[in-house]
Amino acid sequence: MIMKAEKHKILIIEDDKILTDLLKDSVFKADEFEFTVIHSFNEAVARAGEIKSAPGLFDLIVLDLKLPGGSGLDILKDLRSHGCEIPVIILSSKNAENDRISGLELGADDYLCKPFSLKELYIRVKKIIERHGRAHAKPAPEQKHSFNGLSVDIALREVYVKDKRVNLTPNEFDILKFLIENKNAVITREMLISCIWGGIFIAGGTIDSYVSRLRNKISPCGDFIETVHGIGYKFKAV
Incomplete structure (x- = not known):
């Protein structure tokens, strides 16, 4: 059948x-x-x-x-x-x-x-x-990340800034997740569009707006997201 x-x-x-x-x-x-x-x-x-x-x-x-x-x-x-x-x-x-x-x-x-x-x-x-x-599929092995007061639980899709939970939109979380999973590497806007939006056209200014809001929400823990001018972004993890 x-x-x-x-x-x-x-x-x-x-x-x-x-x-x-x-x-x-x-x-x-x-x-x-x-x-x-x-x-x-x-x-x-x-x-x-x-x-x-x-x-x-x-x-x-x-x-x-x-x-x-x-x-x-x-x-x-x-x-x-x-x-x-x-x-x-x-x-x-x-x-x-x-x-x-x-x-x-x-x-x-x-x-x-x-x-x-x-x-x-x-x-x-x-x-x-x-x-x-x-x-929301079955999570990969490494699901929790901590960086100087910033805690990200990939499986639960939760983010904490200095032990206080902050609300991210689904797209903001997916951007943060992708940057963390590729920490210290330069990520182009095209890579974000391909991996998060499936290659559908998204204006560069829209990506920048998402990243700006994300950066502000996690800023109490440090300046993790670096803008690589003309290319994209990098999540700086020591």
Whole structure:
């Protein structure tokens, strides 16, 4: 008997019903995905409460920013502040760089501006789910790292600065993890994009913004992340 592959569970938070129907028919096909659609901010708040209690409800969230009754950014902020690491892709008509960076800094895994290519969205969804699965796979032998008051538990995806836990977004943690695993080596932006985002185009300024926020969060323990101008970054470990 041939076993069917487990379907990925997708939550779509989008007020445009024509778009959600298009996503269901063209991107989130029934043979690959199970999807739940909600159209308002209040519905999203209620569902976020369920997700915080049971993070395994969904494999990925597609989130519109402009919802009837509130902003999708508030939903994202609430989930991330409670340690929820479900991947989130923002869909938005706001295409200014500041808007994109704000969404990514709050913890979105990706940000697509409307109008967008349905094929591109599909590829990004698949890549992010695959990356998230690898990040939560069975841990490798060396899982705990300590550097002058900075403690990183790879298996639990927890970071402590002078014994106080700090909240990192999923992308911030993955960047820190990759830098630590390649400590004292120069890591290019292209390497980060390839290993963390699966080669999907990410603007260099977005990477720099992630690293800047990460650097600030761990700065009480020292200046570990060195910028190698014109190339990328290095995690300095003595």
